[in-house]
Amino acid sequence: MATERGDVSSANQTRSYLIMKAEAKEALELAEEWWTQKTVPDYIHVEQFNSSEVEEFVSLYNRCFLASPDPFCPLTVEQALQLDPEGIFIVRMWGKLSGFIACFVEKQEDAIYGEITGIGVLPSRRRRGVATALIKRATEFFLQSGVEEVYIEVFEENIPSQMLIQAYGFIQVGQRSIPLQTSGAPEENAELPGGKIMRRFGLRPRVGCETCRDI
Numbered sequence: 001m002a003t004e005r006g007d008v009s010s011a012n013q014t015r016s017y018l019i020m021k022a023e024a025k026e027a028l029e030l031a032e033e034w035w036t037q038k039t040v041p042d043y044i045h046v047e048q049f050n051s052s053e054v055e056e057f058v059s060l061y062n063r064c065f066l067a068s069p070d071p072f073c074p075l076t077v078e079q080a081l082q083l084d085p086e087g088i089f090i091v092r093m094w095g096k097l098s099g100f101i102a103c104f105v106e107k108q109e110d111a112i113y114g115e116i117t118g119i120g121v122l123p124s125r126r127r128r129g130v131a132t133a134l135i136k137r138a139t140e141f142f143l144q145s146g147v148e149e150v151y152i153e154v155f156e157e158n159i160p161s162q163m164l165i166q167a168y169g170f171i172q173v174g175q176r177s178i179p180l181q182t183s184g185a186p187e188e189n190a191e192l193p194g195g196k197i198m199r200r201f202g203l204r205p206r207v208g209c210e211t212c213r214d215i
């Protein structure tokens with residue numbers, strides 16, 4: 001079946017990401033509303049990521065995505081050290097990192113937009129509002145940076161993630177396909193920004209890597 005990961009019998013197969021966009025202000029209002037209906041547990045602490053915790057961050061990132069339908073290539077400490085900590089926020093629960101969100105602010109000639117390039121919560125900590133708390137913090141960060149529109153790319157098979165971000169006002173505005181085979185450059189949609197954290201490092205599907213969970 002064409003949509004099954006791992007079946008590379010056809011050179012034309014692709015993986016597809018939905019490009020989704022939200023107004024930062026609306027996303028913040030919706031995240032705040034979620035919390036007004038529930039008690040914010042005092043054990044959820046949202047903080048800016050500190051590079052001194054890079055090893056724990058890498059372990060968190062990889063554990064979150066191993067338990068995800070997303071194509072995935074493990075993050076290394078060396079790669080994580082290249083990230084700008086300014087836009088990365090983590091949730092600490094009982095002293096342990098339990099979730100993260102990575103935000104980028106892109107400044108172009110006449111536009112400024114925000115991009116969530118990664119969000120993840122440890123499997124044992126899901127459905128407690130951790131991602132909601134991270135989205136709330138991220139949208140505050142975007143608004144402080146002058147961003148009005150925020151983009152995120154969501155893997156087409158990642159229904160939990162689609163449910164999450166649709167709850168915060170994101171709607172689909174495009175689609176980006178990456179061929180499983182590497183004969184050409186990945187198809188890019190130049191008009192619609194967006195991207196995943198690993199793509200920031202220039203990682204692409206590689207020859208011989210078609211069946212793994214690489215991006």
Ligand SMILES: CC(C)(COP(=O)(O)OP(=O)(O)OC[C@H]1O[C@@H](n2cnc3c(N)ncnc32)[C@H](O)[C@@H]1OP(=O)(O)O)[C@@H](O)C(=O)NCCC(=O)NCCS
Nearest residue numbers: 068119120121126127128129130131132160161163164167
């Ligand atoms: C997607 C993910 C980040 C959600 O984290 P979370 O902390 O469980 O999300 P929240 O508890 O804040 O959920 C808020 C709302 O989002 C929706 N939602 C979240 N997970 C959902 C799921 N599995 N199914 C349906 N709706 C879901 C619900 O509306 C939920 O509100 P509710 O619990 O009151 O119904 C988490 O499942 C995860 O880390 N997945 C693996 C990594 C990944 O796929 N990242 C996304 C890459 S784009």
